[in-house]
Amino acid sequence: MSGINRKRENLLTSMAAHVLEHGLTTASLRPLAKAAGTSDRMLIYHFGDKEGVIAALLSYLAEGFTAGLDAMVPPQRFTSQGALLTAIVAAMRAPMAAGYARVWLEIVAASARGEVAYARTGGAIIDGFVDWVQARLPEGAQPRDARALLTVLEGVMVMDAVGHGDVADAAVAWVCRTSADGSGDGGK
Amino acid sequence: MSGINRKRENLLTSMAAHVLEHGLTTASLRPLAKAAGTSDRMLIYHFGDKEGVIAALLSYLAEGFTAGLDAMVPPQRFTSQGALLTAIVAAMRAPMAAGYARVWLEIVAASARGEVAYARTGGAIIDGFVDWVQARLPEGAQPRDARALLTVLEGVMVMDAVGHGDVADAAVAWVCRTSADGSGDGGK
């Protein structure tokens, strides 16, 4: 498990750094190889074909993404949906997260284009993210609360991307307003 | 103003159809030209360079997008944010809108990548969309209500793209729940 896997790991680490800076869907083999200190020939050798390279990069980035989330918003119960959303938005707007945000939106766009590998990874990230949010909501919060919050968060990322953080702020404020008096309204 | 502009219009119409089916950022001159019944040579001649072609296509698509919105959700005052959001989501999920949704997410991703032409167009579309939403909310609704609703809508599009319409539905339901008892809560 050591040699070959460590080699792949090293390659993926270097390539992921390159992707976080230059984008994923526009990445081609030779620049990726150069960033990893090897040749396109070797990437094909190790990953089969470009699709394999991208697939490996996708799961590697997904891992790093969820790990980074834990680092930025530690696992504590927040007092309301609004408080949690505010914290996440602040974290996502930190410069450190910019690369991931960029790649995430590339994954979304590729999914919309029908690229199944991207859609699968994107769906998996959302799945994990829902649980991640749920674990940070107040004890009584329902799954639907986590889902709603996450949807708003995605909208915030879109708005930020097109330079309308102000519009996104209105949504965050709205969530804060409607969730301030406790998150569980008992349904209906 | 007739000849040359009509020619450009015809080219743009054909190319836009191609883009709505095959994507914008991956579009290259020769396929675009073929779709328009001409040659890459002529696209450069009419639009200067590829950047000019893309810019023209972007504004042309933006026009068609806002026009299509009016057709799908006529300008009437809805009774609540939830009712309006439900109507828009239904419209955006119609097969007819799939191409626009795809292109829109491409614009978002390109904006996140720092491509200024895309970010400018994307921002302008959001600006127009905010007004469009506001005009359909109840009389007393505040601008922040339109902004919040629009942010949620963008989140819905992201979720739909990665195959998690169920998560998006939770957000729509949540908006319906919290806006059912009248949209103007007087602030705070």
Added chain:
DNA sequence: TCATGAATGTAGCAGTTGCTACATTATCGG
């Protein structure tokens, strides 16, 4: 009619793409 400009066709260039064929070196078990 004819000259001038716009409009279009043909060929091609230099660069990038993913990928492959072939040869060479490195490594390690016997």
Added chain:
DNA sequence: CCGATAATGTAGCAACTGCTACATTCATGA
């Protein structure tokens, strides 16, 4: 030490990219 397998280098192919040079046709006004 040696033979097999893994790992890597070198060169290149065919397709595509945006774009250009050059030649030609077309229309239109003097």
